[in-house]
Amino acid sequence: MSGSRIAIVGVGQVGAAAAYALIRSSIATELLLVDINVSLRDGQVRDLSDVAYSCNSRTRVRAANYHEAGQCDIVVITAGSRHNLGETSLEQVYRNISIVKTAVDAMTPFKSDTILLVVSSPVDLLTSLALKLSQLPTSQVLGSGTYLDSVRLRGILADKTEVAAKSIDVFVLGVQGESQVTAWSAATIGGVPIDKCLSNEKTINRAELSNECKNRSQTIVRAKGATPFGMGSIVSSICSSIVLDKHTVHPLSHFQPSFECCFSLPVVLGKKGIVHTVKVPLDKDEDIQIADSAIALKVMIDQVSKNW
Numbered sequence: 001m002s003g004s005r006i007a008i009v010g011v012g013q014v015g016a017a018a019a020y021a022l023i024r025s026s027i028a029t030e031l032l033l034v035d036i037n038v039s040l041r042d043g044q045v046r047d048l049s050d051v052a053y054s055c056n057s058r059t060r061v062r063a064a065n066y067h068e069a070g071q072c073d074i075v076v077i078t079a080g081s082r083h084n085l086g087e088t089s090l091e092q093v094y095r096n097i098s099i100v101k102t103a104v105d106a107m108t109p110f111k112s113d114t115i116l117l118v119v120s121s122p123v124d125l126l127t128s129l130a131l132k133l134s135q136l137p138t139s140q141v142l143g144s145g146t147y148l149d150s151v152r153l154r155g156i157l158a159d160k161t162e163v164a165a166k167s168i169d170v171f172v173l174g175v176q177g178e179s180q181v182t183a184w185s186a187a188t189i190g191g192v193p194i195d196k197c198l199s200n201e202k203t204i205n206r207a208e209l210s211n212e213c214k215n216r217s218q219t220i221v222r223a224k225g226a227t228p229f230g231m232g233s234i235v236s237s238i239c240s241s242i243v244l245d246k247h248t249v250h251p252l253s254h255f256q257p258s259f260e261c262c263f264s265l266p267v268v269l270g271k272k273g274i275v276h277t278v279k280v281p282l283d284k285d286e287d288i289q290i291a292d293s294a295i296a297l298k299v300m301i302d303q304v305s306k307n308w
């Protein structure tokens with residue numbers, strides 16, 4: 001797809017890191033940056049343009065408004081707000097709902113084949129909101145979901161087992177955050193179920209690894225305030241699968257008709273968004289945990305959507 005245009009809405013830490021990774025990969029011809037903080041947006045445009053010049057990227061960076069963003073091939077939403085001292089996490093969730101609603105409303109109507117990628121937290125709730133408000137088909141609205149958690153777990157597992165990460169398949173699925181589920185029953189190394197191929201001395205503690213993966217974002221946020229590079233790299237990888245029509249498989253948040261909300265299961269990703277979903281054979285406990293967290297998410301969506 002030559003001449004692709006990608007917009008990033010919210011160019012704070014994560015949005016800027018995503019822009020940096022996208023420019024380095026040269027997959028778009030134009031990168032449009034949107035932020036309510038206009039002086040920050042313009043500063044990011046200048047700084048990131050220098051990246052494009054220095055690495056001979058074909059991507060050109062410019063400032064844009066919501067309407068221009070809504071006409072791009074891919075729109076990445078990384079707009080959000082920091083946690084204020086003394087505020088509950090629910091108050092912050094409501095603020096992020098209002099931010100994403102403002103942005104999606106202002107970009108609607110989108111170009112009919114735009115792919116909308118939500119990164120802002122809580123990602124499954126906000127992807128569900130964006131799907132409803134954008135009026136785009138379900139195959140074109142995605143959330144970064146548990147993709148970062150999955151590549152992180154694969155990396156940790158690779159270090160522990162001394163196997164290259166690309167020979168390992170393991171997915172973190174479901175509602176991202178506290179209730180996300182590692183699909184250990186479907187995990188493989190070199191195509192062989194993980195239970196069958198690890199020698200005794202390489203046995204792993206599954207609960208410990210899943211927790212380490214889940215808690216790592218918080219550890220990073222406590223140390224440096226955000227997780228820009230990991231998520232920036234994930235955004236670039238998702239956009240590259242779309243623009244280059246790669247048909248690669250990623251765990252991404254998308255609409256699940258039986259639960260009427262969005263959460264992560266693996267999908268085949270291409271130029272039109274979700275090409276199709278991939279059925280993972282989960283065990284009964286994993287299935288139940290995912291269903292329970294999806295039901296809880298739907299209850300929360302119904303509660304907050306009274307104000308949408």
Ligand SMILES: NC(=O)c1ccc[n+]([C@@H]2O[C@H](COP(=O)([O-])OP(=O)(O)OC[C@H]3O[C@@H](n4cnc5c(N)ncnc54)[C@H](O)[C@@H]3O)[C@@H](O)[C@H]2O)c1
Pocket residue numbers: 009010011012013014015034035036037040078079080081082096099100102103119120121123144145148225226227228231
């Ligand atoms: N899904 C994940 O796994 C994951 C990982 C990392 C970060 N996040 C989320 O991504 C979001 C961004 O994180 P960050 O660290 O970059 O935050 P940040 O505060 O550095 O940046 C947020 C940016 O959004 C802008 N913004 C606010 N309201 C806006 C609006 N209505 N329109 C356009 N721009 C607007 C702000 O001005 C700011 O520049 C947060 O919600 C964060 O929780 C999610």
